[in-house]
Amino acid sequence: MDDLVDGLSEVSCDVLVIGGGTAGPMAALKAKMKDPKATVILLEKANVKRSGAISMGMDGLNNAVIPGYATPEQYTKEITIANDGIVDQKPVYKYAERCYSIIEELDNFGIRFLKNENGDFAVKKVHHIGTYVLPMPNGDTVKKALYRQLRRARLLISNRYMATRLLTGRDGQVAGAIAVNTRTAEFLVVKAKAVILCMGAAGRLGLPTSGYMFGTYENAANSGDGYAMAYHAGAALANLECFQINPLIKDYNGPACAYVAGPFGAYTANNTGSRFIECDYWSGQMMLEFYNELQSGKGPVFLKLNHLHEKTVAEIEKTLHNVERPTRGLFHEGRGTDYRNEMIEMHISEIGLCSGHSASGVFVDEFARTTVPGLYAAGDMASVPHNYMLGAFTNGSVAGEDAAEYAGSTDFADIDAGEIEKEKARVLAPTKRNDGIPPNQIEYKARRLVNDYLQPPKVTRKFELGQRRLAEVRDDMQNQMIARNSHELMRALETASILDCADMAAHASLYRTESRWGLYHLRTDYPEKNNDDWFCHTLLRKKDGRMVSEKREVQPYIVPIADDEKDLYDKQRIRATA
């Protein structure tokens, strides 16, 4: 089973899309539609039919900008404020302008959205300012609907290939990628004129408090491979210190409240059953209040539904227990907990890197271009903040179209055969040892150190200790890790991505000597927000083999923010009334 096979094949294409979750299929589809003559390959570590963050679907759109309910200006403003102003508005605005046409397209694919009696979209309010949440009554069918489109377009799909490194040409432009089969360990070299990375969040970074390594909030297959590949190819990564941390049901990786239960009157409560946050939208400031309440005498924190009518609870339950995280009902059944009878204990998730929910990702502009020519990124791993599923679809479309155009006007870059040999040797090293440490132990230790040292509140001295310990684990990984079959080899390679992401998270966090984005970058030895020195992005990249960070100016706003609006998301805590 999973025997190691020696082999290498080579293929070439115009556009290579890596990652078949949400953004990837859309990017591939749009590239093909833009240039029907182009060869488009979609590479996936798992199986496109059921891969990625939405393997079992999604219960709604969190950020739909629908005419009549919200405007692109309003949405851009909201996201800018929710991110403490550190936003390049162009890609956000472009998303906001374009996403309605994507909703209509998804509607044509057979994905239904909630409509009211008049046939209009029934959009709900969750955010602080605007109204953007649109439930999806048949959200469990998303992947099937997407897959149908891919088949119809006759796209080339390669499942069970894990991309390990990007190949670059002499001038630093993208030249393709190397992948390894997760069932046989055979190599595939894909020469490509343009490459689009859609490889999801770095979600297997922190260790869930349950101790179950794969019980992460993000699909556990999302081990940050895209972040690592972009880094090693020389691309810049933005604001990695802005971690992803989410409010979840304690011990269960399901989100709790804001988008599904909130619009029906459910809310996040403390142990007295009282609300303590103004707005359940997942911002860093909200997470900080959540964290403070957890630690306080009024903790822990609960999801409160037991004040709602039975019919309402049943409706919420139907969504929560059937779409996105369908084992949730089973979890509550096992615990003997019922939304009707009691408040449900909540907790915060392990840390991760993810732009879909926060702002930490591979830097992209409004065309989804990274800083490496010919290399694109979209979805959770690209730096458009808070872009969620609809952002993955929309920015995936943007990436696909621009990449097809770019590929049409460029030639293949030369690939250095030495680069391929070097990567083969790196990948296979754990299979050449007879004795050593298996990947699961190295991964566990790395992620335990992430929890011990990198989880906010962030303290400089702790981070430095963490870096030292992580370097020791890296040394073990490089010199002692063993993989006895191709499945274990996949885990070994994922472990390398996890360690790269941990190093990047630590480096980026130490660089920004202030606190920002609420809990996401709470540095208790630099507790204040410092707009004089740090009203900027940070970009991290590999330069001469070393990790470096630099500041990057926030691009001039296209939607101005008034002074009295700037801190709207800072006032999340409900004031005690006399």
Place this chain on the structure above:
Amino acid sequence: MPLATSQTSVPVVVDEEKCIADKGCTVCVDICPLDVLRISEMTGKAYMAYDECWYCMPCEADCPTGAVKVNIPYLLR
């Protein structure tokens, strides 16, 4: 250093009476996002070979005979 195998109770259970992997079905093995299911060479039936489960449920939802059951992993039950 020698390696030991530590026992874990795995979350995905396959009803061997219902499983038709021995007749050529590979649906659950094909679609699992974490790639943890395999077909046993001994029984010809699907089983969970690696305890690396996201308990996401495509295996249960897509099984044509309803043979697969996903449980919550013990550590978070």
